[in-house]
Amino acid sequence: MRIKISTFFLGVLFLLLFCGLFNLQVLQYDKFSRLSRKNHIRLLAQPGARGRILDRNNQVIIDNYLTFDVMVLAEEKEELDQAISIIARTLGISPAELKKAYRKNYSAPFIPVTLAKNIDIKKAVALEELKMDYPGVVIQQRPVRSYPYGKLACHVAGYLSEIDQWRLSKLQDYGYNPKDIVGYGGVEEKYDYYLREEEGALSVEVDHRGRFVRTLGFKPAKNGKDIQLTLDLAIQKIAESSLGERKGSVVIMDPASGEIFALASSPGYNPEVFVKKTGSSLADIFANSHSVLMNRAISGAYAPGSVFKLVVAEAALDTSKINLGTSFYCPGGMLVGNRYFKCWDTHNQQDLIQAIAHSCDVFFYHTGILLGAPLIHDYSLKFGFSKPTGIDLPYEVSGFVPHPRWKKASRSQIWYDGDTANFSIGQGDLLTTPIQIVRMASVFANRGFLVNPYIVKSIAGQDITAYQKGNKSLGIKERFLNAIRQGELKVVADPQGTASVLAGLSVAVAGKTGTAQVTRGQPHGWFSGFFPFDHPKFAICVFLENGGSGYGACMVAKQIIEEMSKQGLV
Amino acid sequence: MKASGFLIIIVALTIALIGILSIYSSTYQKEASGWQLVYRRQILWVVLGLVLFFLLANFNYRRLWDASYLLYALVVFLLFLVFVLGAIRLGAQRWLRFGWFNFQPTELAKIVMVIFLAKYFSKKSSGDVSLLMTKFGILRAFVLPFIFVAIPMGLIIEQPDLGSAIVVLLIFLTMLYLAGIKLKYVMILAAIALISLPLFWNFLHDYQKDRLMVFLNPNVDPLGAGYTVIQSKIAIGSGGIFGKGWLAGTQSQLHFLPESHTDFIFATFAEQWGLIGSSALILLYCALVREGIRIGLDTHDYFGRLLAFGISLMLGLQVFINIAMNLGLAPVVGIPLPLMSYGGSSVFTTFIALGILANIAKKRSVF
Numbered sequence: 001m002r003i004k005i006s007t008f009f010l011g012v013l014f015l016l017l018f019c020g021l022f023n024l025q026v027l028q029y030d031k032f033s034r035l036s037r038k039n040h041i042r043l044l045a046q047p048g049a050r051g052r053i054l055d056r057n058n059q060v061i062i063d064n065y066l067t068f069d070v071m072v073l074a075e076e077k078e079e080l081d082q083a084i085s086i087i088a089r090t091l092g093i094s095p096a097e098l099k100k101a102y103r104k105n106y107s108a109p110f111i112p113v114t115l116a117k118n119i120d121i122k123k124a125v126a127l128e129e130l131k132m133d134y135p136g137v138v139i140q141q142r143p144v145r146s147y148p149y150g151k152l153a154c155h156v157a158g159y160l161s162e163i164d165q166w167r168l169s170k171l172q173d174y175g176y177n178p179k180d181i182v183g184y185g186g187v188e189e190k191y192d193y194y195l196r197e198e199e200g201a202l203s204v205e206v207d208h209r210g211r212f213v214r215t216l217g218f219k220p221a222k223n224g225k226d227i228q229l230t231l232d233l234a235i236q237k238i239a240e241s242s243l244g245e246r247k248g249s250v251v252i253m254d255p256a257s258g259e260i261f262a263l264a265s266s267p268g269y270n271p272e273v274f275v276k277k278t279g280s281s282l283a284d285i286f287a288n289s290h291s292v293l294m295n296r297a298i299s300g301a302y303a304p305g306s307v308f309k310l311v312v313a314e315a316a317l318d319t320s321k322i323n324l325g326t327s328f329y330c331p332g333g334m335l336v337g338n339r340y341f342k343c344w345d346t347h348n349q350q351d352l353i354q355a356i357a358h359s360c361d362v363f364f365y366h367t368g369i370l371l372g373a374p375l376i377h378d379y380s381l382k383f384g385f386s387k388p389t390g391i392d393l394p395y396e397v398s399g400f401v402p403h404p405r406w407k408k409a410s411r412s413q414i415w416y417d418g419d420t421a422n423f424s425i426g427q428g429d430l431l432t433t434p435i436q437i438v439r440m441a442s443v444f445a446n447r448g449f450l451v452n453p454y455i456v457k458s459i460a461g462q463d464i465t466a467y468q469k470g471n472k473s474l475g476i477k478e479r480f481l482n483a484i485r486q487g488e489l490k491v492v493a494d495p496q497g498t499a500s501v502l503a504g505l506s507v508a509v510a511g512k513t514g515t516a517q518v519t520r521g522q523p524h525g526w527f528s529g530f531f532p533f534d535h536p537k538f539a540i541c542v543f544l545e546n547g548g549s550g551y552g553a554c555m556v557a558k559q560i561i562e563e564m565s566k567q568g569l570v
Numbered sequence: 571m572k573a574s575g576f577l578i579i580i581v582a583l584t585i586a587l588i589g590i591l592s593i594y595s596s597t598y599q600k601e602a603s604g605w606q607l608v609y610r611r612q613i614l615w616v617v618l619g620l621v622l623f624f625l626l627a628n629f630n631y632r633r634l635w636d637a638s639y640l641l642y643a644l645v646v647f648l649l650f651l652v653f654v655l656g657a658i659r660l661g662a663q664r665w666l667r668f669g670w671f672n673f674q675p676t677e678l679a680k681i682v683m684v685i686f687l688a689k690y691f692s693k694k695s696s697g698d699v700s701l702l703m704t705k706f707g708i709l710r711a712f713v714l715p716f717i718f719v720a721i722p723m724g725l726i727i728e729q730p731d732l733g734s735a736i737v738v739l740l741i742f743l744t745m746l747y748l749a750g751i752k753l754k755y756v757m758i759l760a761a762i763a764l765i766s767l768p769l770f771w772n773f774l775h776d777y778q779k780d781r782l783m784v785f786l787n788p789n790v791d792p793l794g795a796g797y798t799v800i801q802s803k804i805a806i807g808s809g810g811i812f813g814k815g816w817l818a819g820t821q822s823q824l825h826f827l828p829e830s831h832t833d834f835i836f837a838t839f840a841e842q843w844g845l846i847g848s849s850a851l852i853l854l855y856c857a858l859v860r861e862g863i864r865i866g867l868d869t870h871d872y873f874g875r876l877l878a879f880g881i882s883l884m885l886g887l888q889v890f891i892n893i894a895m896n897l898g899l900a901p902v903v904g905i906p907l908p909l910m911s912y913g914g915s916s917v918f919t920t921f922i923a924l925g926i927l928a929n930i931a932k933k934r935s936v937f
Contacts, residue, residue: 032807
């Protein structure tokens, strides 16, 4: 009897084993199968190289170079300690620091942990040789952005850094992951999708100590696509060196097509500091009160000053408020309403061409008041102000063109003739970006077309300029155009012209200067124009933030044009 | 040889062959060539085990009756030797070295305790033994045999080999129960064992405490003591219904599973052969135990009967504890899976036990 009870009891125990087996192998199969794969399969990332950025002649502006990272893959404490001590000795870093890095970068078991990045090649080779004895040490090659020209074209290119929460939330659907390196600002950001490399992976089978057993699969990394810009490296260099340390911007554009030859903004920064991540230099950039990261050419909106007078002139001619024979007397100022508006000089009798050449304010006070603010507003919009130009760079701002209705709506104030007078000489609430100004200058260079500026010529060898929208004709009458161009030429050629310093260059330059009063600090200095006069190949805008006057901008333009003709670029 | 003895050797040999295949697969990818020899040595143990089986199958088990005190003394002596050598070498030791063979007296102790207890409880022979048993006072029925069991058990715990000590204790309880001792006494002993558990806790080594804690929750220490249980469960679970296939067990062959050829041989097997294979294996063990119990039921000799039951249940208990431990249903205590796990001592004593069973089957008509 008792043996039956015992047998029955043992039978129940064995039944329990069947239940246990069924539970693990059937009910929980998926879980354990996954855990098993995780145990013995490792994915080792294979970094690819980000696309390079080239100038219009395929000269490399921004490149990549190979760096070496030290990683450690150890599942046992002894192995880890050994690996850390040998790495510490080779790199000359204290083991405690490496341990800290290990703890910080540890993500999951069986994934290599990065201990040090960008180690130099000699040390990498030394560690690589130790690999036989310390299988836990992994040296990974990683292409890293390099900037052979330092801060050259930094605002066009932008910089690279780890993706932030805001960008991640927008880009997650496009295959971006946390910790991805993405572009910030410039072409790096705008064309990140093309430039970014696709990480490859090596899937290997390893044993319980993380040692390699065999390769299971390999997906090679895909390098990013190279992007060719419309920039001309030589012109960009000239533009930046001429601008020097002054705050401001230079844009040089093909007035016929809108291709940007040079786009400089100062002060700049060396994007390399974002790669090397040395704390102090990064902190300097963010602490700098001069907005080092801002691309002044497209993201800064400033009062254009007298440069704007060309728009007023075209508007007045087109609406027949004045004609080519109209002249006004400039006694050095005039009373508008009950306020006396000064001219910067005493010009006596001035017709349109003279008024442009001498930048006579009184002439334009009269003209503007004849026109009225709404018309100036409308013609400004026609010339592309108050809207981004649509250049293929991020963070372009619209600028601002005031209107009497706006003043009433937002400030509950009446628009006075004084406001119109200010508006007509490019002062007051009007705000423009240098890229808008160079586009305006192009209209007179290309005889009446509003172009769409762009900076990327081709992606991975495929020309994308065909996708650009065509130029838009503004329907400016030939007579008016010729007169305004004549005025612009006189700005340089007339001995009393405001840009007469540009006379006597090997190439005939036409343009307009501007000196815009600002509420705080020195006035902004502008020069916008085109050259050569007969067959314009370049439209230029020089802008000096708080640069004192248009004269300073002219000097920069002179230096640029001189250097360009010296190098045979004109 | 009778049919039942034939059945025993066929089933045992099948299990042993499965064991050799599993040991081969678990050592298949080990780099050092020394490991390749492991399965060959197991073949040798099985062959020698077979020799022992046939020797015992033709050795009248009644003579064990006469030799039981001698065997008991021998086992206690060997265990004492292990204890003394262990003390001299200042370390844990479970085996004695005989030339090239490391012998574990503990394995022998299990079978000898079965023989000894079978004799003790059937001393008065003949049919009214059970009646006599009920008349046995608490001293003779309970205290005296307990002292006899406690001596080798103490030495085994001291080695330290908690698992084997528990097996010996369970053998004792089972034999007491089967011998017809008043249920009251068996209960009392079981109760004492339960009550003394907390006291016992303090005498455990730290690693033993860890293992018990880990049994209650393997995630307490996933890279330390819990590692083996987790890896064993992964191995078995990832085998699924059909298994990963012969020599394709990643858990065992890439060494994520420790002890894959000894205590955790079942996990190695289950990973490669799945639910189907491991169910078949458990059924083979069931067949073996069942056959042993059938032999006992057919035997009229009370000593032979008790011996057959004892051997069958000892095997069954060890199989259960080992597999349950592989499945994470029991704490990790070092108990080999009879006939499967690598190790001469275990293979030898199992074949000896089965040989005795075969002999009982042969002789049962004598009485």
